[in-house]
Structure formats: structure tokens, C-alpha cells
Amino acid sequence: MSVADICFSSVTMPWIINSILLDNQVISITACSLQMYGFMAFTSSEFLLLSAMAYDRYIAICDPLHYLLIMNKRFCTGFAAGCWFLGFADTFPHAWYTLRACYCGSNKLNHFFCDLTALLKMSCSETHDIERITYVEGAFLGFGPFVLTVTSYAFIINTILKIQSTEGRAKAFSTCSSHLLIVVIFYGTTLSMYMRPTSTFSLEVNKMITLVYVMIIPLINPVVYSLRNRELKKALKMVFQLPIMN
Template identity: 50%
Template structure:
């Protein structure tokens, strides 16, 4: 093996994330946009978690899954956005090999967890609408906990093989990642080790871990819609549909954008389009989920309104207290 070939196969110790470097004049604007989205996503999802946990009326299976989904959305944006913000602000785009592999693994884990949690929530809505008399028995506390634990554990174990394969790959042509985080598709594009192994893993695991949640979710909604259409009164159909409309909206958003990135034919694939779609389901969906559930769910909306009134009352009392202390201090001067 010649010296040039040896140099080309030197172990990569760091990557350069190109991000949005093709838009140099918009770096500061993008920083502020992503910062606002990140903070709003964190606040919205933390608010849902705190309200559901503090309100006994919301201690039901549906809201148990919802707080897990909200926690997942916090993890989702935290895996990628803080590093992106640092790069936009400092223009320091280097990430170590270990950090890159860790980010890729966590991102894949979060994606898989969302598939499984949305499937569990679809099953919960199926039981609530199609078998309401046995809902409490079927969706008991033990079943809900098992579904959530299985979703998290399976999702974090599943990408281990992908991470090992990518981490053992040779990156001989370049170490520049044409994305704004360590995405597996962008890393595979840099590899000169061949893609046959990772493609075989995807071919075997895809139907099991990818399409199975999708098929189960679609099947649940086929039965749900069928049951709703059989309800004679328009008011009854509207009430039944309102219990699953928010979840259905989230499912359509998440599956639509994620399939748009990873299921498009390679011949029509464009990294710029991938970046745009990835931005949607990494930042926009975690931001929209709290809004969708709070605006379309009467119970959650009522609990949020009650919480806002309590907070408003507390701050009003504190302001009155501070103002009174100020007046007393002025009168004693």
C-alpha cells in the first residue's frame, strides 16, 4: 500500500459540520430563530409535563403517554440544537469522532422512540373508542408502564448495530458532513468502506423496527375511523374524533417529514431538501406538539388555564407585597 493510500485511510478523529455555511450572511439570524424555537419547545413541553403531573384529573393512560412524548421532544431538540446554536454563534464547526457517534446514536434512538410512543398512543385511542367499556381494564397502569419502558429500551438498543458499523467505517475522502448534525445518511455518504453491510442491516431491521410501528398505527386508525363512522349522532362522532384528532395530527406531521427524508428515492434525494425536512421534524414538531395537544384537548386546555390563573394570582400577590413594602419604606423616610 502506497503512502498516499495510507494517508487516505488514516483514522478520522474529528468531523467538520458544514451546517448552513452556504448562507454566511444569515448565521446570526438563524441563531436567533433556532434559539427561540429551542426555548419555546423546552418551555412548552416542560409546561405540559408539570401540568399533567400536578393535576390528578389528568392521571390517565393518554396523558401518561403524553408526558413521555413531551419528555422525548425535549431530548430530541437537546441532542442536536444546542450544538447547532454554538456553531452558528462561534463558527466553530468541529465535532470529535466520539461526540459525532454519540449524537448520531441518540438521534436515531429518539426517532425510534417517537415511532413506538406514537404507536402506543394510537393503541390507547383504539381501545378508548372501539372498546370503551373495557378501557380501564385493558389500559391498566402495568400495561402502560410496560409499553413505555419497551419503547425506550428497544429504541436505544436498536441503533447500536448501526452506530458500530458507522464507527468502524473508513472516511478516506473527506471529513466534512454536509448537514447541521451527525446524521447517519450524511456519514454514510462520506464512507469509502462500502454501504453493503449497513444496507443489509436496514433491509433486515427496517420491516421489523421501522414499518411495524407504522402498520400498527395505521391499523389502529382504520378501526378507529370505522368505529367513529358507525356512530349515528353527529355530536357523538365529533366527540369521539376529538379524542384522537390531536394525536392523528402529530402522527401525520412526524411520519410525513421523517419518511420524506429517509424514504425518498436516491435519484431524487437532495441534501438541501433533507436539511429542510430534518429542520421541520427536529425543531418544528417538538414546538408544535404542545400547541396541538393543548389547543385540541379540552381537559389539558382547562388544566393549563387553571395553572396560568394560579401563576398569575401568585405573581399578582407578590407584586402587591413588593409594592406595599416599597410604600412602607418610603413613608418611614
């Protein structure tokens, strides 16, 4: 998860900073396609990793006695490798399309990095095929993991509500609350970006949405997940004189 955050930020942010500081806003179509491919591949991988984490939380809370048996090292390694492989395979058709597409009229990309939606707006080639591919892949690797995550949390919440003690329920909710927050933000922004017809795109709105998952999500991920760390809570108490939460 941390590697995915670092990589998909590193694909875009250095070029954005360079274009601002050096006023160098020119990029070749090959470099643009590679940037788009890297960004979408790491984003897709993170989608799948979030679902894998939801399944992990489901086993931990709903079937704790079998957790170590099910979530063993071999299974987790294969699960994570599968997420990365599918994430990179999923976005290959988009990169291939942008490399082969024709671009006419203005060569100014209405975005702060090479995003698929902006490239489709510039393209003079037929975009219906790549849109269909986007919807099909989005259904399997976008809504599919989302449904899996929601289903896992439905069982998790149902199990938590059956816990008799208030302290037990609080600890169980604490275990998955940080992950659920990231899921809502990340899935909400990315699905709203790519699962719409090109004719309904508003690039100005899309650029604002993109900022959320390009800059804000990687920034808050370490903070959100670290809030459960006891050492961090002690450090926060020392700095801000806050009470430590269990």
C-alpha cells in the same frame, strides 16, 4: 412523548446553536457518532410511542368498557418501557458502523448535525450492509408501527362513523385528531428520509426535511396536544377573543 421530544431536540440543537454563535463547527467522530445515536434512538422511541398511543385511542373508542382493565398501570408501564428499549437497541448497529467506518476526502459534513445519511455519503467503507440493516429495521420498527397505527385508526374511524349523534362523533374525532396530525407529519418525514438507497439521497432536500422533525415537530407537539385542554382554550379566548370549542 414529551421526554422524547425534549431529548432528541437537546441532542442536536445546543450543538447547532453553539456552531452558529461561536463559529465552532468542529466535532470529533466519536462525539458525532454519539450525537447520531442519541438522535436516532429518541426518534425510533417516538415512532413506537406514537403506535402505543394509537392502540390506546383504539381501546378508548372501540372498547371503552374494558379500557381501564386493558390499559392498566402495569401494562402501560411495560408498553412504554418496551418502546424505549427497542428504540435504543434499534440504532446501536448504526452507531457502531459510523465509529468503525473509514472516512476519506473532505472531512466537511454536509449537514447541520451528525445525520446518518450525511455520514454514509462521507464514508469510504462499504455501506451495503448498514443500508440492509436500515431497511430491515425500518420495516419492523418504521413501517411496522405505521401499519399498526393505520390499522388502529381504520377501526377507530369505522366505529366513529357508526355513532348516531353529531356531538358524539365530534368528541370522538377530537380525542384522536391531534395524535393523527403528529403521526402524519412525523412518519411522513422520517420514513422518506431513511427508507431510500444512498444513491438517491439529495442532502440539500434531506436537510430541509430534517428541519421539520428536528425543530418544527417538537415545537408544535405541545401546542397540538394542548388544544384539547379546557384551561388553554380559556386562555386563548382571553388573549385573542376566540370562541371556545367543545
